[in-house]
Amino acid sequence: MAKSRPTTQASKSSPATCFRKWMLRAALFGILCVTCGWLDTIKEQWYVFDPPFLHELAQEAVVAFPNNPEGMIQHILTNLTTTYPQPSNTISLNTNSTEWVFNNAGGAMGAMYIIHASITEYLIIFGTPLGTEGHTGLHTADDYFHILVGEQWAFRPGALEMERYKPGDVHFLPRGTAKQYKMHEGCFAMEYARGWIPLMMPFGLADTFTSTLDVPTLYHTVRITAREMIKNILIGKI
Ligand SMILES: *[C@@H]1O[C@H](CO)[C@@H](O)[C@H](O)[C@H]1NC(C)=O
Ligand SMILES: *[C@@H]1O[C@H](CO)[C@@H](O)[C@H](O)[C@H]1NC(C)=O
Numbered sequence: 001m002a003k004s005r006p007t008t009q010a011s012k013s014s015p016a017t018c019f020r021k022w023m024l025r026a027a028l029f030g031i032l033c034v035t036c037g038w039l040d041t042i043k044e045q046w047y048v049f050d051p052p053f054l055h056e057l058a059q060e061a062v063v064a065f066p067n068n069p070e071g072m073i074q075h076i077l078t079n080l081t082t083t084y085p086q087p088s089n090t091i092s093l094n095t096n097s098t099e100w101v102f103n104n105a106g107g108a109m110g111a112m113y114i115i116h117a118s119i120t121e122y123l124i125i126f127g128t129p130l131g132t133e134g135h136t137g138l139h140t141a142d143d144y145f146h147i148l149v150g151e152q153w154a155f156r157p158g159a160l161e162m163e164r165y166k167p168g169d170v171h172f173l174p175r176g177t178a179k180q181y182k183m184h185e186g187c188f189a190m191e192y193a194r195g196w197i198p199l200m201m202p203f204g205l206a207d208t209f210t211s212t213l214d215v216p217t218l219y220h221t222v223r224i225t226a227r228e229m230i231k232n233i234l235i236g237k238i
Contacts, residue, residue, distance in 0.1 A: 040196075043120050043195065043196070046118070046119070046120045046121075046237065046238040047120060047121060047194055048084075048090055048091045048121065048237065049091075049116075049121060049123060049192060049194070051144050051170075051192065054123075054144065054146065054190070054192050055144070055146060055170050057076060057079055057080075058076070058146035058147075058148065058168065058170070058190050059168045060075070060079075061073075061075040061076050061148065061190075062148060062167045062168045063168075066167075067149055068149075069125075069127070069148055069149045069188040072148050072149070072188075073097055073113070073125055074097070076115075076125075076190060077093075077095055077097060077115070080093055080115070081093065081095060087235075088235070089235050089236070090235075090237065091116065091118075091232065091235075091237050092116070092118075092228065092231040092232045092235060092237065093115055093116050094114055094115055094116065094117075094224070094228055095115075097113055099113060099114070099224060100112065100113045101217055101220045101221050101224065102212075102214065102217045103126065103204065103221070104207035104208060104211065104212050104214075105134070105137060105203055105204050105205075105206070105207055106134040106135035106136060106137050106203065106207075107133070107134035107135055107207070108132040108133060108134025108135075108181070108183075109128065109132050109134075110126055110127050110128035110132055110183070111126070111127070111128060112124045112125065112126045113125045114224055114225065114228055116228065116232075117197065117224075117225050117228040117229050117232070118197070118228070118229055118232035118233070118237050118238060119196070119197055119198060119229060119232075119233070119238045120194060120195065120196065120197060120238055121192070121193065121194045121197065122191075122192070122193050122197050123190065123191070123192050124190075124191050125148075125188060125189070125190055125191075126188070126189055126191050127148075127149070127150070127183065127186070127187050127188030127189055128183065128186060128187070128188075129186040129188075130186055131182070131183055131184055131185050131186050131187070132182070132183050133180070133181070133182040133183070134180070134181065135178060135179075135180060135181075136154075136173055136178050136179045136180075136181055137178065137200070137203040137204075138176065138177075138178040138203075139173075139175055139176075139193070139195065139199075139200050139203070140175055140176075140195050140196045140199040140200065141175055141193040141194055141195025141196060141197060141199075141200055142172070142173070142174050142175050142193065142194050142195055143172070143173040143174075143175075143191065143192070143193045144170050144171075144172055144173075144191070144192040144193070145165070145170065145171040145172075145173065145189050145191050146169075146170045146189055146190040146191070146192070147165045147166060147167050147168065147169050147170075147171070147187065147189050148167060148188045148189055148190060149167060149186070149187060149188045150167070150183060150184070150185060150186050150187030150188065151164060151165060151166055151183070151184055151185075151187060152164075152165045152171055152181055152182070152183050152184075152187055152189065153165075153181065153182045153183075153184055154171060154179045154180065154181040154182075155179060155180050155181075156177070156178070156179045156180075163179075175195050201225075204221075205218065205221070205222075
């Protein structure tokens with residue numbers, strides 16, 4: 001014998017209640033949109049790094065240590081820790097240059113060392129001596145990709161010839177744009193992104209869930225990123 005179903009009287013709401021519920025949801029959604037729009041207009045106040053400064057620094061490193069990524073990284077760190085002595089109340093940097101993790105994103109694979117990560121900026125060294133190729137991702141941040149060693153090639157639909165970036169060049173990818181890119185025969189770059197960094201993370205981690213299933217890498221990526229973001233939040237660097 002089938003038991004009689006419990007009455008669902010309580011969950012049945014009148015059209016008026018239903019209407020109110022949806023109006024409330026729409027209002028909350030509206031408030032959320034306005035808040036996000038407002039936050040987006042004020043994010044610049046938290047930026048510490050200056051793109052022309054970083055470009056100059058990358059070019060200096062390329063000239064001082066041609067074809068020597070290790071030398072360039074040390075040069076960059078020495079400059080940054082002189083410019084922003086650590087511990088600093090302006091910006092927190094990760095000076096442990098042995099802290100590399102794999103990064104799989106958009107089909108490309110390389111390794112990265114996170115020099116700085118906060119809510120509105122990150123600065124990393126990214127690359128691979130093997131070469132890789134993939135989708136840049138469609139991001140909520142402006143991205144400045146400073147080539148240190150090797151070449152990066154890029155292309156967007158409609159272009160019939162590739163863009164070519166060499167050591168000392170910066171490949172600027174404004175937010176909301178995507179390209180196919182290739183680090184043809186191995187390349188290392190200093191990547192600076194400014195904008196809403198946490199929104200970039202799903203792209204940065206998705207390949208781990210759909211492809212590599214590399215849990216230790218996921219663990220270290222999240223651990224290092226969270227640690228750096230918290231260190232910055234604690235000194236008021238958003
Ligand atoms: C750091 O690099 C910038 C850009 O190249 C340069 O202007 C500045 O003098 C450097 N600072 C130090 C302390 O080396
Ligand atoms: C630097 O990072 C490496 C690799 O994660 C770690 O083994 C080492 O303990 C770190 N060194 C310092 C001083 O934190």
